[in-house]
Amino acid sequence: MPAAEATKQSQGGASSVVYQGATKRYGHSSAPAVDHLDLEVEAGEICVLVGPSGCGKTTSMRMVNRMVELTEGDILIGGESVKKRDAARLRREIGYVIQQVGLFPHRTITQNIATVPQLLGWDKERVRARTAELLALVGLDPELGDRFPVQLSGGQQQRVGVARALAVDPPVMLMDEPFGAIDPINRERLQNEFLRLQAEIRKTVLFVTHDIDEAIKMGDRIAIMKQHGRVEQYATPSEILITPANEFVEDFVGSDRALKRLSLMRVGDISLWRAPNARPGQSTAEVRAELERPDVEVPYALLVDERERPQGWLTKRDLSGDTVPATADAPLGPVLETSDVMRDALADLLQGESMYAPVVDHNGRIAGILSIEIISEFLNSPVAATEEQSAVERPLAPDRASEIAADE
Amino acid sequence: MNSGLLGMPLAAVGEVGEGFFKHRTGATLPCQARPAHLFCWDWATEHINRFGTPALQQFELVVISVLIGFAIAFILALIAHRFKPLQFPLLAGTGVLFAIPSIAFFMLLLPITGRGRETAIIALSAYTLQIIYRNVMQGLNNVPDSAKDAARGMGLTERQILWKVELPLAIPEIVGGIRIATVSTVAIATLAVFANAGGLGSQIYSSSNLVFPTAIIIAGAIAILMAFAIDLVLLTAQRFATPWRRAASEAVP
Numbered sequence: 001m002p003a004a005e006a007t008k009q010s011q012g013g014a015s016s017v018v019y020q021g022a023t024k025r026y027g028h029s030s031a032p033a034v035d036h037l038d039l040e041v042e043a044g045e046i047c048v049l050v051g052p053s054g055c056g057k058t059t060s061m062r063m064v065n066r067m068v069e070l071t072e073g074d075i076l077i078g079g080e081s082v083k084k085r086d087a088a089r090l091r092r093e094i095g096y097v098i099q100q101v102g103l104f105p106h107r108t109i110t111q112n113i114a115t116v117p118q119l120l121g122w123d124k125e126r127v128r129a130r131t132a133e134l135l136a137l138v139g140l141d142p143e144l145g146d147r148f149p150v151q152l153s154g155g156q157q158q159r160v161g162v163a164r165a166l167a168v169d170p171p172v173m174l175m176d177e178p179f180g181a182i183d184p185i186n187r188e189r190l191q192n193e194f195l196r197l198q199a200e201i202r203k204t205v206l207f208v209t210h211d212i213d214e215a216i217k218m219g220d221r222i223a224i225m226k227q228h229g230r231v232e233q234y235a236t237p238s239e240i241l242i243t244p245a246n247e248f249v250e251d252f253v254g255s256d257r258a259l260k261r262l263s264l265m266r267v268g269d270i271s272l273w274r275a276p277n278a279r280p281g282q283s284t285a286e287v288r289a290e291l292e293r294p295d296v297e298v299p300y301a302l303l304v305d306e307r308e309r310p311q312g313w314l315t316k317r318d319l320s321g322d323t324v325p326a327t328a329d330a331p332l333g334p335v336l337e338t339s340d341v342m343r344d345a346l347a348d349l350l351q352g353e354s355m356y357a358p359v360v361d362h363n364g365r366i367a368g369i370l371s372i373e374i375i376s377e378f379l380n381s382p383v384a385a386t387e388e389q390s391a392v393e394r395p396l397a398p399d400r401a402s403e404i405a406a407d408e
Numbered sequence: 409m410n411s412g413l414l415g416m417p418l419a420a421v422g423e424v425g426e427g428f429f430k431h432r433t434g435a436t437l438p439c440q441a442r443p444a445h446l447f448c449w450d451w452a453t454e455h456i457n458r459f460g461t462p463a464l465q466q467f468e469l470v471v472i473s474v475l476i477g478f479a480i481a482f483i484l485a486l487i488a489h490r491f492k493p494l495q496f497p498l499l500a501g502t503g504v505l506f507a508i509p510s511i512a513f514f515m516l517l518l519p520i521t522g523r524g525r526e527t528a529i530i531a532l533s534a535y536t537l538q539i540i541y542r543n544v545m546q547g548l549n550n551v552p553d554s555a556k557d558a559a560r561g562m563g564l565t566e567r568q569i570l571w572k573v574e575l576p577l578a579i580p581e582i583v584g585g586i587r588i589a590t591v592s593t594v595a596i597a598t599l600a601v602f603a604n605a606g607g608l609g610s611q612i613y614s615s616s617n618l619v620f621p622t623a624i625i626i627a628g629a630i631a632i633l634m635a636f637a638i639d640l641v642l643l644t645a646q647r648f649a650t651p652w653r654r655a656a657s658e659a660v661p
Contacts, residue, residue: 065561067557067560067561088564088565090563091560091561091562091563092562092563093563096558096562098554098557098558098561100552100553100557101554101558102554102556102557102558102559102561103555103558104558104559104573104577105552105555105577105652105656106573106576106650106652107652115559115562115564116562116563119562119563119564147655148651148652148655149652150655150656151655151656161558164562165562174561
C-alpha cells in the first residue's frame with residue numbers, strides 16, 4: 001500500500017453521509033428491503049436508526065460501506081459516491097462495529113486493533129504507538145494487549161471492537177447494535193463511555209438499535225423506521241418525544257414518553273425554586289420576613305453553613321426563638337446535584353418521600369430547590385422544552401403544532 | 409528367515425545362544441521352533457535389523473502419501489469453499505475413493521502404473537483425501553460468521569479473509585484431519601507389499617508367520633509406534649501454531 005494512501009486515510013475528522021433514494025431489492029422479490037431512502041446525516045453527529053426488526057435499519061446501515069450493495073440510488077460520504085470506490089478500500093475508511101464484536105479469536109488484542117493499519121501498510125512503530133493510544137482511549141489496561149479475545153469479558157471485548165474500528169481515525173463509524181449483547185449494567189457504562197469518547201472525537205456515527213431508550217440516549221438525531229426503510233420521523237430525541245410525527249412513532253416511543261423526556265434533561269437545565277437561606281445565629285425575624293415574600297416558593301427555610309452548604313430544613317419551632325439554631329429540626333432529605341439527570345432526581349424525590357430537595361453545585365453550594373411541582377410543570381409544557389432544543393429543524397406535524405399553540 | 413541368520417555375524421549368534429541356554433534351563437529347542445510360542449524374545453533381538461528397511465519404506469510411503477493427499481484435498485477444499493455447490497459432489501467423490509478396498513485398488517492400478525511404489529502411493533493418497541477434505545471443510549465452516557463479517561467490514565479482501573482469518577482458525581481441524589489420515593495410512597500402508605512397494609507388510613504377510621507370529625507382532629508394534637510418533641509431532645506442531653487455543657483453556661475472566 002502506498003504511503004500516500006495511508007496518510008490520506010488517517011486524516012481524522014468527520015464526513016457527512018447522504019442517502020439519495022437508496023434502494024435495496026433482493027432478487028426479484030417485489031417488496032424492497034429498503035425503498036428509496038433519503039436521509040442526511042451531518043458530519044460529527046450520531047444518527048440512530050431505530051425501528052422494529054425487519055424494518056431495514058441494518059440493511060440501510062450496511063449500504064454505506066457496501067456490505068450490502070445498492071440496487072438503486074446512491075449514498076454520498078463527504079460528497080463522494082460510495083459506488084465509485086473500491087469496496088474493500090472504502091471499508092478501510094469506515095469504522096465498523098457489530099453486536100457480536102467479531103474479534104479474531106486467533107489474534108491478540110493488539111493484533112486485532114492493528115488490523116486496518118496493517119492492511120494500509122503502516123510501519124511497525126506507528127502501529128505500536130497507535131494501538132497503545134487506542135487501548136488507553138477506550139479505557140483498557142495496556143497489559144491486555146497481549147491477551148487473546150477469549151480471555152476478555154464481553155464488555156472488554158466490545159471496547160476492543162470500538163478501538164479496532166477507530167484504528168485509522170475514520171471519518172464515519174457504523175455501529176450495529178454494538179451494546180446489544182452486553183448485560184444492562186455494563187451496557188450503560190459502555191454507552192456513557194462512548195458518548196464521552198464521541199464528545200472528544202466527533203465522528204459521524206450511524207448507530208443501529210431496536211431499543212428506543214438507547215436511541216434517545218445515544219442519538220443527536222433519531223430516524224424512526226417502519227417497513228422497507230421508510231423513515232417515519234427524523235428529528236432530535238426531544239422533538240420525537242414531545243411531538244411524535246404520527247401514531248406509529250407515538251406507539252414506538254411508548255406511552256411513557258413524557259417520563260423519557262426526563263432522561264434528556266439535567267437538574268441544572270431547569271429553573272429551580274428558591275428557599276430562604278438561614279445561617280446559625282441569624283435573627284429569626286429576618287428569616288420569617290423572607291418567608292413571607294411573594295417570590296419565595298418554598299414555605300420552609302433552609303439552614304446553610306458558612307460555605308452555603310445545606311444542613312437541614314428549619315421548622316416553625318426552630319424559628320420561634322430569637323436567633324437561628326445551629327442544628328435544624330427536620331432532616332435534609334435527598335440532596336441533588338445540578339449534573340443529575342432529571343429522571344434520577346425524580347426517583348430520589350419519590351424515594352425520599354419529599355416534595356422538595358435542595359440542589360447543590362459541584363462545590364456542594366446550594367443552587368436552588370427542586371420540587372415535584374417543577375417536574376410536573378415541565379412535563380406539561382412541551383413548548384418550554386422545545387425552546388431549550390435549538391437543533392429542531394423538522395416542522396411539527398400540523399395537529400401537534402395547533403395543540404401547542406393552544407397551550408400557549 | 410535363513411537370509412537373516414546368514415547375515416548375522418557368527419559371534420553374535422554365539423552370544424545369543426549362550427544367553428539362551430543359561431536362562432532357559434529345561435528348554436531343549438529355540439522358541440521359533442515351538443509353534444505355540446506367541447513371542448520369541450531371542451528371535452526378536454537376533455532379527456531386529458531386518459525390520460529397519462521395511463520400517464523406513466513404510467515411513468516414506470506414509471509421509472509422501474499424506475503430503476500428496478493433503479495437497480490435493482486442501483486445494484479441493486478451497487475450491488469447494490469458494491464454489492459452495494461443489495462441496496457435496498467433492499465429498500461424495502472422495503468418499504467413493506475411500507470405499508474402494510485397498511487390495512482391489514492396487515489391482516485396479518496395476519495395468520496403469522504397474523507394480524511398485526507409485527501404485528501404492530497413488531492408492532494411499534487417495535484414501536487420505538476424504539478425511540483431510542472433510543476436516544478442512546469443517547474447519548472453514550466453523551469459523552465464526554461474526555469474525556468473517558467484521559473482517560469484510562474492515563476491508564479485508566476475500567483472499568485476505570481466507571488466509572488471515574479462515575485458514576488460521578481452521579488449523580485445529582486441518583491438523584486433526586492430517587493426524588487421522590496419517591494414523592490410518594500407517595495401518596493401510598502395510599498392504600503396500602501387495603503392490604510390491606515394500607513396507608512393514610513384507611514382514612507380516614509371510615506364510616511362515618502363520619505358525620510363528622513374532623514377526624507380525626514386531627512389525628505391528630513398529631507400525632503403532634510410528635503412528636504414535638507422527639501423531640505426537642503433529643499435535644505438538646498444532647499446539648505451537650494455535651496459541652489462542654491454549655489461552656482459551658487457561659482463560660480466567
